[in-house]
Structure formats: structure tokens, C-alpha cells
Amino acid sequence: MTTFLPLLNEDNSALFNALDRIGPIILDAQHSIPLPQLPQQSYLLVDQDTSVDIDAVASWLDEGVEKVIVPLSSAKELIGVLPADRLVLLLDVANVSAVSDKIRNGVSGVLLKTPSIDIDFITPFSKFFVGSTIYVLSTADSLPTVSNIRELQTIGATLVLPESQLTLDTSSSTKLNVADAFLATVVSDRADGLYPTVVTTETGHSLGLVYSSKASVKESIISGKGVYQSRKHGLWRKGETSGATQDVVRIRLDCDSDSLEFRVVQHGVGFCHLNRQSCFSEATGLPALENTLRQRLENAPEGSYTQRLFKDPVLLQSKIMEEADELCNAETKEDIAFEAADLFYFALTRCVAAGVSISDIERSLDKKAKKVTRRPGNAKPQWTKEAPVTPAAPAVPEKKEETKVDGPIRMRTSDLSKVSPEERVQLLRRPVLKSDEMIEKVKPIVEAVRQRGDEALLELTAKFDRVKLDSTVIFPPFAPESMVIEEDVRKAIDVAYSNIHKFHAAQVDGSTLKVETMPGVVCSRFARPIVRVGLYVPGGTAVLPSTALMLGIPAQVAGCKEIVLATPPRPDGSITPEVMYVAHLVGASAILKAGGAQAVAAMAYGTKTVPKVDKIFGPGNQWVTAAKMLVQNDTDALVSIDMPAGPSxxxxxxxxxxxxxxxxxxxxxxxxxxxxxxxxxxxxxxxxxxxxxxxxxxxxxxxxxxxxxxxxxxxxxxxxxxxxxxxxxxxxxxxxxxxxxxxxxxxxxxxxxxxxxxxxxxxxxxxPESCGDYASGTNHTLPTNGYARQFSGVNTLSFQKHITSQEITAAGLDVLGPVVATLADCEGLQAHANAVRVRLDQVKKSA
Structure with a gap:
């Protein structure tokens, strides 16, 4: 229950934090607080002079804003499009007659700006908006009183108090204390005037029953700590002597305004004097499991299974996927409960390892429930399973008309002449790629291969590629039977190879650049191939021998001595014969039968069987891209990559x-x-x-x-x-x-x-773009996601690096040396200058 609503328009962290503990806060829509950092319950107020965009309002509500308060002019556009329970109408008393039945029925509340708090006027107004919550904001200079709050509550209305009228100090003639306003309607049926107070965890699990007074509530609101009223000893600051302190998350009134609920984060051994979490009993169920996992994380017994899960993210990930699959296949009520319990255990272990609590999960659920825009909710392709098909009796084939599923396939349309600069920027954006999240996901995979080499590689290939292998590497000469392909496909590959080879051979930098920058000083630049390269050829939703051509040919032309080609194996453990044939053509020195992040890690660090490479090339899914970005920044790997990559x-x-x-x-x-x-x-x-x-x-x-x-x-x-x-x-x-x-x-x-x-x-x-993808001669491994501003596509020079040299005669040093010595002295690098001067001295002695 809410006794009043504060309206904030300035940054005052102490006041803000106190108000956040006791209920909803109205914030100006122009407030500087980012949406993800909004208080637990927040309303956004749109000023009369501010234009409202439906998409903007929807995004506010999606981010967790409880309600949006909009002027009458904007409400007409939003009503019927957005849920009525999330809209509040901002209304001046002079505009009441302009409210239609459609608007009245399309909102859940009305914020009435009135020159005075006149109950006789507001009462019929509240009856006109029957079923809506009435919020009253006085525009008078005088300060509303605690009595005004009580009076408004009797007719079901709530007072709105601007920030300028609120204080954490003692109430005065110009400001009302926050706690006084909060407790304005609270009553006690006890002789001592105390309020029964239920103390719970953040998730609502009971810790105990205590009592509060106005003084204790005031201190809790301001300090954010659990403070109560002992019937024998006065103010009781929880944990002051025991160390079992509490952080107050929320203070709420019950429906009759005669008792309180404190939701807290309990520190120390627990709330109860018996060193238990709760005065009523030990924790059970999910709270008990969460407590146990937290303790195991801090001090797990050596060799315990939970310790293994915390230390082996790959094992934990495997168990979560295993238990999810078993839950999906369970049929009886008992089996479903059993498998769900297992899944909760492993999922909560993952959460605790990442510092995520049950209350964090509940907050995320609450936020999702507030969304007003919804995605279709279809499963991603890799999780979509076709229902088993029951064989039917033979029937006479019947010609059926084609039917389209889900309507026509359409793109979104924008007119560049009608969009704002901000909207134009949005048009240039790609679908969001959460690279940081993906890098965190691939870290355990990459680390497993780095530490355990072939053993981990075989395990991960079995897990992700669903193929059990004895060895993951094939070395030449490749078996002829592994390269058997259709004749027309072979001819097509040969033509493509010829065109691509011709174009990339023309790019080879085989000359030495020589420039005499001054008499006796000759500077040179010459190219050398990167010795060891790794080529990643995807094999997920499409077989891509074309990528093997596009990566293998420039590596071959550049003169790379080791060419390691990695590609996921087929279900029988073999490599697609078209890719095998291309590997033979380009002179691959090894073929790694693995895909995803594990293949990238194996090439980056090397294993007993997989040769380490110096540079990794090739496209791939988000896992491959994230792994490439991760290993290129690891000095232990000493590997570079071709370019950042994204979706085609x-x-x-x-x-x-x-x-x-x-x-x-x-x-x-x-x-x-x-x-x-x-x-x-x-x-x-x-x-x-x-x-x-x-x-x-x-x-x-x-x-x-x-x-x-x-x-x-x-x-x-x-x-x-x-x-x-x-x-x-x-x-x-x-x-x-x-x-x-x-x-x-x-x-x-x-x-x-x-x-x-x-x-x-x-x-x-x-x-057509297809020609460049396959056989015209240009390379199809290209920069995506806007990186064409800085990067070239893969080419022959991508597989070469350039070395510079200089050769200086004694006469050349005689002229250049003083310049170098002067600059070295300027930078304070005496040894640099000395390396020149000792030579100049020798030149002078020999002259």
C-alpha cells in the first residue's frame, strides 16, 4: 500500500535511496538515471510540452517502468496500443471535461494537478474516474500536511509530493519528513503504539516477527539498516553487537495499514538468536540450497562434487544441458519433479558461481513480466526438434496447393527523407552482437583445450560435434577414397581454383623496395610468408568447400609452409569429401576434425597432435568469432586473426x-x-x-x-x-x-x-554476389558489421608480413649520426646516442 508518491527531478542520492526503500517514485522522463538503473518501482512523468513516441514509451515499460504518466494530448495516441494498467493520465483540473470515455477506460490512474487539496472537489472527480487510482499534485505554495495524506486515503486518493517539499530531517513549515509522510496513515491497535513487523528475505521467506516504532522506521528509512523497537530495551539496531546486520531492501504496509513488512538482506549467521536463518525453522527448498551452495563456493570440501562443478565450467555446462534434456523427456509427475530438482541444482550452482542470487532471478522475472512488446518465442534452430512421425498406410498421392506459413515474408521499410538523425543511426546498426557475453561463454572451452590439449579436444568434439573420435588430426597424403566427389563438382572446383589462384597470384608481393633516403643510407622493405596459418572452414548449417578455396589458395600462393585446415567432422567422423579435395589442391599440411571454439583454441595453442599456428583465418558462428577474439589477446597464444567477424x-x-x-x-x-x-x-x-x-x-x-x-x-x-x-x-x-x-x-x-x-x-x-562467393576470383572472406571502414577482405597479402631493413655506410653515418644523437639526447636516451657516437669517433679516427 502506498501512502504518498514522491516526485523527483534532481539528483539527490540520499533522498533517492531513502524513498526507494518505501515505495514507488515518480521521475521526470528527462531524468538522468539510465533505465536499467531505475529504482525498484518507478513511474515516469512526461511533461505537457514533451512529445511522446509510442516506441519510446514501450521501451520504458519494457525496461521495467511500472507506469508512464502522460498528458492528455499524448494519451490519445497510446490508449488502445499499450496496456491500460501501465498508463496514468496527467490532467489539469481545467481539462477534465475534455476526457472521453475511451481515454477514461484506457488508463489505470489519473494524476490531477490542482491549485488546492479540496476533498469536496476531488471526491466527485474520483467517482468520474471510477476504477482508476487518483494521484493529487497540489500546485499551491503551501506545504501539504500529514492530515491531507490521511484525508486523501479515505477517498482512495494518493498525494504526490515534489522533491522540494521532502526532507530526511525533521518536518518543518516548508518540508515534510519522508518517514512522517510514509507513516501518516499507519495505525496501531496495541497499547504501546508499536507496529507488528514481519521480517523476510528479499524473496519473501520469513525470518521472524518484531515490532517497530515511528523512530525505528525513520532510522531504517534513512540508514537503510534494519532498526526495530525492543519492548524492553528501546531502539534495536539489528546486528549492532552480533554482527548479523541487515540491509533494508523494501518497507511495506499491509492492506489495513496496521503492520509492516521489512524485506532485508541478512548478513552473518542469520536472523534468529539461535544462529539460524529464521526464527521459525531452518531454511528448506531453494533458499536452503542457495545457502549451501554459497558456503560450498567459499569453503567446499576437497574432492566434493560441488567443488568439481565450480572448478570445471565445462562439466557444469554439460550437466545443465543433460538435466534439461532429461526434464523434457520425463513423463510422470514424480519423474518431472525429480528431473526439475536436478536441473534447479545445477542451474543454481551456475548462478551462485557467477554471483547471481535467487532474488536476482526473481527481479529478472518481474522485469520480463513488465514487458509490453513480445518476441514470437520460437526456439532457436539448434534446439528445434521435429515431432516423431508415425508411418501411415500407403495412399494415392494427392496434389496439394502450396500454403504459406506465418504470412508473407517482408522487410521493414524506412524513408531516409523522413527519419531523424537518431533514426538514421539506428538504420545503420546491425542486429545486436553481445560479444562480451559470448567471450565469457567460450572461455571455459578455450581454457580446457589450452590446459588439457587433445584430451579436452576429443571430449568437446564428442559433446558439440556429437562425434566420438580416436584422433582429431589427418596428415597428408590424404586417402584417395576420402576425396571422391561427383565429376561435375570436381570440374567446378577446378575452375574456381584456377580463377581464384590467378587473381591471388597477381597480388603476391615478391619484390624488394629499396629507397636511398640520403647518401649512404639505404632503407628496404620485403615480404615474407607467415610460416604457420590456421584456416577455419565452417560446417554447421552449410558445407563450405568454397571457404576452403578462399583461404587455402592465398595461403598456398603466399608460400606459407604449414597450412592447418580445421572443419567440423560429419556424423561418421569423416570430413566432407569436397573439403578434402580442396585441402589436397591447396597443399594443406594437416586437417583438424573439429569445429567451434575448441578448434580455434587447438590451433592457437597447439596440442600434441595439432600444430600451433601463427595466424587464424576464416568465418564462423558467434562461438568461433568470440574464440578468435579471445585468443588473439592472450600473450600465451601469440596468435593473430584475420579480422573481426559478424553475421553475413x-x-x-x-x-x-x-x-x-x-x-x-x-x-x-x-x-x-x-x-x-x-x-x-x-x-x-x-x-x-x-x-x-x-x-x-x-x-x-x-x-x-x-x-x-x-x-x-x-x-x-x-x-x-x-x-x-x-x-x-x-x-x-x-x-x-x-x-x-x-x-x-x-x-x-x-x-x-x-x-x-x-x-x-x-x-x-x-x-550476382554468388559469383564472388565461389569462382570469379575475388575472395569471399570479407569484413562484416561495419568493419569494411577499417579492414580489407582476405587476400594474398593477408598471409604475408613485411620486414624492413636499412644499410648505412660510414659516410652515410657521418651525416645521419649527429641527427640521431641529437634526437636521442632530447629524449634522454644516452645509450642510443652513444651507439652512434662511438661509431662517429671511429670514423673520425680512420679519416
Whole structure:
């Protein structure tokens, strides 16, 4: 129950913290507190002069804001779109007549700004808004009183007190003490005037029953510590002598305002004088398990199973997945309870290891419950299982009409001329990649391979690739039977190999650059291959021999002495024969039968069987990308990577000459890579009919694809950006910096010179991105996620590094030496200067 609502518009941490302990707080929507750091219960007030965006209000509510208080002008747009129980109407007394039945029924409360607290006026007003909570904000100069709070409570209304009228000090004629306002309606049926007080944990589990007084409540609100009233000894500051102190999380009134609840974080041995958590009994269930796990984390018996779980994240992860699977397969009530208990145990162990409490989980659940926007909630592809099919009796084949699932496949559309600068920035963003979270997930995998080598690699291959192997590495010569492929596929690979080899061979830097910077001083620069390279070839949702070509050929051309190719094995433990054939063509020195983070770790650190490499190349999923980022920053690995990577992407610029079928096909060629892929169509002054034809082609072509389920998830995340002319289109593309850029333009060839940022450009109607992916000659391993601003795609020079040298004659040093000595003296590096001067002295003696 709420006795009053504070309205804050300035930063006052002490007042803020005190108010946060006793109930909801109204904050100005322009308040500087970030949404994730809002108090436990917060209302946001939108000023009369502030325009309200529906998406912004929805995002506030999604972040956990209890209610949004909006003016009448904005309420008309929000009502019917957002839940009524989350909206409060901001209303001036002069505007009451303007409230329609629709608005009255579309909100859960009304914040009434009134020149005085007149119960006779407010009472009929509350009857007009029957079923709504009435909040009253007086605009008078005089300070509302405790009596006003009580009077308003009798008609079900709540007083709003601005920050300027509140204090943590004693109440005065200009400010009301926070505790006095909170306790305004509290009554006691006891002769001593004390209030029965139930003390609970953050999760509501009872600790004990005590008593409070106005003085003890005031001190608790201000200090944030558990302070109560002893019937014998006066104020009782819990833990003052025992050390079992309490941090107050929330103080609440019951429905009759005659008792209190303190929710606290209990420190020390417990609340009870018998050194138990609760006065009523020992903790049971989840609270007991949480206490036990916390104790085990601090002081687990050597060799205990819980200690193993804390020390072996990979084991813990495996057990969570195992128990989740067993819970899904349980059938009887007893089995479901049994398996759920096991899952709770391992899940809570994971939480305690990360410092997450049950109360943290409950807060997250509460926050999720407050969301007003919802995702479809479909399972990710790797967790989707098809229901078992019962064989049916043979039937005469019947031709059925094609039916589309979930409606047409559509992209989102924005008009660049109508978006704000902030919205334009959002259009340039990719789907969110939580790289920090992914790095934390791969750390245990990488660490396991680093410490236990082949043993861990075999375990992880069995776990993630679901293949049990005796050895994970194949060395040449490769068995001919492992490379048997269809003749047409072999010929296609041979043509692709020839084109890619030709283009990359032309990039080799085999010359030595020599420059005489001054007489007798010659500086040189020459290229050398990186000796040992690791090539990651994905094998998840698609088999990619093309990636083996794109990585293996430049490594071969550059002259790398060791080429380790890593790719996930098939269910029978073998490698895809097309990839094997390419490995043979490019002269791979080893093939690692492993995927994911474990393959990256094996190449980065090396094992007894896996050769260590100096640089790792290749695309992959989030696990691979995170592992590459992790190992490149580990000095123990001493390994670099080709570039940061993200989901595949394409940007297509299309004008009036664009063929809708061609454009749609190009968009879908990237959208089918994965659910996190993004495609962008920049439409240059296209007519509505032309744009509709492209969208129709996207839907029709996508529905015919075997990977349509992936496209159904990636296309809705993708966008159509409408622009007025080609200059605007190219400017947007340069800002976006796409991995692949396709120009469906009338003057496509002439426009290439204006492209500043792109991984690879595909010029004209008959240059599909697919050709660059496979066989035209350019490389398809390209920078994504906007990194085309700083990075090139993989090329021959990616597999080389450059060394510089200098050769100086005695005459050259005679001229250059004094310059160097002067600069060394300037920097205070005497040894540097001396290395020159001893030589200059020798030159002078020899002269």
C-alpha cells in the first residue's frame, strides 16, 4: 500500500535511496538515471510540452517502468496500443471535461494537478474516474500536511509530493519528513503504539516477527539498516553487537495499514538468536540450497562434487544441458519433479558461481513480466526438434496447393527523407552482437583445450560435434577414397581454383623496395610468408568447400609452409569429401576434425597432435568469432586473426533499371546464411509498383527455398531504405560499410569510383554476389558489421608480413649520426646516442 508518491527531478542520492526503500517514485522522463538503473518501482512523468513516441514509451515499460504518466494530448495516441494498467493520465483540473470515455477506460490512474487539496472537489472527480487510482499534485505554495495524506486515503486518493517539499530531517513549515509522510496513515491497535513487523528475505521467506516504532522506521528509512523497537530495551539496531546486520531492501504496509513488512538482506549467521536463518525453522527448498551452495563456493570440501562443478565450467555446462534434456523427456509427475530438482541444482550452482542470487532471478522475472512488446518465442534452430512421425498406410498421392506459413515474408521499410538523425543511426546498426557475453561463454572451452590439449579436444568434439573420435588430426597424403566427389563438382572446383589462384597470384608481393633516403643510407622493405596459418572452414548449417578455396589458395600462393585446415567432422567422423579435395589442391599440411571454439583454441595453442599456428583465418558462428577474439589477446597464444567477424550481410542499391527478380535473388542469397544475417535494399526513387514487385519476388523466391525457415527470421530484421537519388544511396552505403555491395544501377560502372567502404563490390545486373562467393576470383572472406571502414577482405597479402631493413655506410653515418644523437639526447636516451657516437669517433679516427 502506498501512502504518498514522491516526485523527483534532481539528483539527490540520499533522498533517492531513502524513498526507494518505501515505495514507488515518480521521475521526470528527462531524468538522468539510465533505465536499467531505475529504482525498484518507478513511474515516469512526461511533461505537457514533451512529445511522446509510442516506441519510446514501450521501451520504458519494457525496461521495467511500472507506469508512464502522460498528458492528455499524448494519451490519445497510446490508449488502445499499450496496456491500460501501465498508463496514468496527467490532467489539469481545467481539462477534465475534455476526457472521453475511451481515454477514461484506457488508463489505470489519473494524476490531477490542482491549485488546492479540496476533498469536496476531488471526491466527485474520483467517482468520474471510477476504477482508476487518483494521484493529487497540489500546485499551491503551501506545504501539504500529514492530515491531507490521511484525508486523501479515505477517498482512495494518493498525494504526490515534489522533491522540494521532502526532507530526511525533521518536518518543518516548508518540508515534510519522508518517514512522517510514509507513516501518516499507519495505525496501531496495541497499547504501546508499536507496529507488528514481519521480517523476510528479499524473496519473501520469513525470518521472524518484531515490532517497530515511528523512530525505528525513520532510522531504517534513512540508514537503510534494519532498526526495530525492543519492548524492553528501546531502539534495536539489528546486528549492532552480533554482527548479523541487515540491509533494508523494501518497507511495506499491509492492506489495513496496521503492520509492516521489512524485506532485508541478512548478513552473518542469520536472523534468529539461535544462529539460524529464521526464527521459525531452518531454511528448506531453494533458499536452503542457495545457502549451501554459497558456503560450498567459499569453503567446499576437497574432492566434493560441488567443488568439481565450480572448478570445471565445462562439466557444469554439460550437466545443465543433460538435466534439461532429461526434464523434457520425463513423463510422470514424480519423474518431472525429480528431473526439475536436478536441473534447479545445477542451474543454481551456475548462478551462485557467477554471483547471481535467487532474488536476482526473481527481479529478472518481474522485469520480463513488465514487458509490453513480445518476441514470437520460437526456439532457436539448434534446439528445434521435429515431432516423431508415425508411418501411415500407403495412399494415392494427392496434389496439394502450396500454403504459406506465418504470412508473407517482408522487410521493414524506412524513408531516409523522413527519419531523424537518431533514426538514421539506428538504420545503420546491425542486429545486436553481445560479444562480451559470448567471450565469457567460450572461455571455459578455450581454457580446457589450452590446459588439457587433445584430451579436452576429443571430449568437446564428442559433446558439440556429437562425434566420438580416436584422433582429431589427418596428415597428408590424404586417402584417395576420402576425396571422391561427383565429376561435375570436381570440374567446378577446378575452375574456381584456377580463377581464384590467378587473381591471388597477381597480388603476391615478391619484390624488394629499396629507397636511398640520403647518401649512404639505404632503407628496404620485403615480404615474407607467415610460416604457420590456421584456416577455419565452417560446417554447421552449410558445407563450405568454397571457404576452403578462399583461404587455402592465398595461403598456398603466399608460400606459407604449414597450412592447418580445421572443419567440423560429419556424423561418421569423416570430413566432407569436397573439403578434402580442396585441402589436397591447396597443399594443406594437416586437417583438424573439429569445429567451434575448441578448434580455434587447438590451433592457437597447439596440442600434441595439432600444430600451433601463427595466424587464424576464416568465418564462423558467434562461438568461433568470440574464440578468435579471445585468443588473439592472450600473450600465451601469440596468435593473430584475420579480422573481426559478424553475421553475413549484403547491401543492394537499385534504381529504375533494376530487375525485381534479380534484386530479390541477391537479397536472399545472403539472408539464407543464418537467422542473424542482415540484408539491406537501398531503393533509389523507386515507384511503389516497382518496390512492391521486388517485395513480391522476395516472398515468392524465399518460399521456394529449402532454407525458408532461416529466411523467415532474417528477412524481417532486414530493411528497405528509400532514397531520392543515387548520391544519397551511395552516401548511405558508405556509412553502412557493407560486407557485400551490389549495384543495380543504370551507370553502375561509373559509380564504383565513389565507393569508399565495402568488403567487395558487384557491379551491374549480371554480377550476382554468388559469383564472388565461389569462382570469379575475388575472395569471399570479407569484413562484416561495419568493419569494411577499417579492414580489407582476405587476400594474398593477408598471409604475408613485411620486414624492413636499412644499410648505412660510414659516410652515410657521418651525416645521419649527429641527427640521431641529437634526437636521442632530447629524449634522454644516452645509450642510443652513444651507439652512434662511438661509431662517429671511429670514423673520425680512420679519416
Amino acid at each position: 550481410e549484403v547491401l543492394v542499391i537499385a534504381d529504375h533499371t533494376a530487375n525485381p527478380a534479380f534484386v530479390a535473388a541477391d537479397l536472399l542469397s545472403q539472408a539464407e546464411h543464418g537467422v542473424d544475417s542482415q540484408v539491406v535494399l537501398v531503393a533509389v526513387n523507386l515507384t511503389p509498383e516497382h518496390l512492391a514487385a521486388i517485395e513480391q519476388e522476395v516472398d515468392v523466391q524465399a518460399s521456394a527455398l529449402s532454407r525458408v525457415d532461416i529466411v523467415r527470421q532474417s528477412i524481417p530484421k532486414s530493411i528497405i531504405v528509400k532514397v531520392a537519388n543515387t548520391d544519397e544511396a551511395i552516401q548511405f552505403s558508405n556509412d553502412y560499410a557493407p560486407e557485400h555491395l551490389i549495384l543495380h544501377l543504370e551507370d553502375a560502372s561509373q559509380r564504383v569510383a565513389e565507393i569508399d567502404n565495402a568488403g567487395s563490390v558487384f557491379v551491374g545486373a549480371f554480377t
